[in-house]
Amino acid sequence: MAIEVRSFFRTENEGLTLFVKLVPNAKRDEIIGIFEVESQRRLGVRVRAVAEKNKANKSLCTFISTIFHVAQNEVELVSGNKSRFKKLYIRGNPDDLTEKCERLENRYGN
Numbered sequence: 001m002a003i004e005v006r007s008f009f010r011t012e013n014e015g016l017t018l019f020v021k022l023v024p025n026a027k028r029d030e031i032i033g034i035f036e037v038e039s040q041r042r043l044g045v046r047v048r049a050v051a052e053k054n055k056a057n058k059s060l061c062t063f064i065s066t067i068f069h070v071a072q073n074e075v076e077l078v079s080g081n082k083s084r085f086k087k088l089y090i091r092g093n094p095d096d097l098t099e100k101c102e103r104l105e106n107r108y109g110n
Contacts, residue, residue, distance in 0.1 A: 008034055008041040009101040012089070016097040017078070018064065020045055020086040024056035029063045033108045037085065043104065057081065064088060068100055 010017040019042045021035050026046035033044045049059035061075040068075075070092050080086035090097055 006040050007101075008043045008105075009098070011094045011098050014094070015074075015089055015091040016094060016101065018043060018088045018090060018101075020060065020064075020080075020088060022047065022056060022060055022080075022084050022086055024049055024051040024059075029059065031067070031104065031108060034105065042085065043108075054081075057086070060086065061088065064090065067104075068092070068097060 006019075008019050010019075019040055021037060021042040021044045023032070023044065023046040026048055029047050030045070031043065032046055035042050035044050045060060045063065047056055047059040047063055049055040057077050061077060062072055065072045065075045068090055070090060074091040076089045076091075078087040078089050
């Protein structure tokens with residue numbers, strides 16, 4: 001029996017949930033690919049900020065807001081505060097956000 005691998009995003013009523021693998025303390029902020037972790041695909045993101053005092057999480061939310069062209073306050077860390085594996089909620093038009101995710105999938109997907 002095959003294990004279903006879930007997408008790195010899930011469309012919601014008023015936005016989108018994004019599953020991320022965060023790598024802090026990098027040379028630059030960037031998307032590094034899409035990875036499968038425990039049957040869950042995740043968008044790999046590097047940020048320059050260190051993983052202390054919530055700096056990397058804040059940097060991640062700022063970077064994602066830039067990538068998705070939404071205000072910083074529209075990106076919320078839902079879970080994974082002290083983990084490399086994060087769940088973010090992005091408020092906005094679900095169709096526009098899904099389209100952006102599909103472009104990321106085409107560019108970085110394996």
